[in-house]
Amino acid sequence: MGRESKKRGIAVTGAWLPLPLEFARSRACAELSPHAAKLLLDVLSMLGPNAARNGDISITPKLMRLRGWSGRETLNAAVRELLEFGLLALTRQGSRLDCSLFAVTLFPLDCDLRKLDVGPGSYRMTDWMHGGALANAPTESSPAVWRRARKTQTVAPPRDEVPAKRPATGRTHPAKPSK
Numbered sequence: 001m002g003r004e005s006k007k008r009g010i011a012v013t014g015a016w017l018p019l020p021l022e023f024a025r026s027r028a029c030a031e032l033s034p035h036a037a038k039l040l041l042d043v044l045s046m047l048g049p050n051a052a053r054n055g056d057i058s059i060t061p062k063l064m065r066l067r068g069w070s071g072r073e074t075l076n077a078a079v080r081e082l083l084e085f086g087l088l089a090l091t092r093q094g095s096r097l098d099c100s101l102f103a104v105t106l107f108p109l110d111c112d113l114r115k116l117d118v119g120p121g122s123y124r125m126t127d128w129m130h131g132g133a134l135a136n137a138p139t140e141s142s143p144a145v146w147r148r149a150r151k152t153q154t155v156a157p158p159r160d161e162v163p164a165k166r167p168a169t170g171r172t173h174p175a176k177p178s179k
Contacts, residue, residue, distance in 0.1 A: 015049040023106060025137055028085050028128045030144030039078040040087060042067045043104055051107035055091045055116060058099045086127035091116045 023029055046057050061072050069075045082088040094100035105127050109120055138144035
């Protein structure tokens with residue numbers, strides 16, 4: 001007689017968080033820039049077990065510096081991209097005294113709702129799909145294309161060109177006396 005195969009689970013030590021395979025195989029996940037993908041991973045690490053504290057996630061530069069984020073503009077660009085893709089939702093708009101709070105839209109809200117600007121039902125857990133995840137999944141004929149890096153242009157002009165006006169003052173360069 002043949003041996004019956006037993007289904008075995010994977011032993012995981014410590015708290016862990018499941019990520020939906022439907023999302024992992026979607027175009028929304030495949031087209032994230034590397035910075036946005038790293039930020040999503042960092043934000044998921046801030047959640048408690050079973051996505052506890054979702055909606056009470058702070059993404060301040062001071063906190064994110066501990067996770068390796070050194071540039072404020074890179075962090076802000078990654079946050080904007082995750083908001084645009086529908087993977088983050090703003091749950092409280094920050095002010096001078098309070099920081100902005102976010103929720104990962106892959107999971108329901110699970111925090112103290114009194115301190116948020118939104119309530120249950122403020123986002124759907126399928127906002128990232130944009131017309132169906134499986135129908136819009138990357139294929140060989142339609143591969144995913146990453147977003148461009150944030151800095152696509154050179155900041156300084158080429159060395160042989162001299163700008164006619166100084167950008168800060170708007171004045172023209174003084175003529176240099178010839179020798």
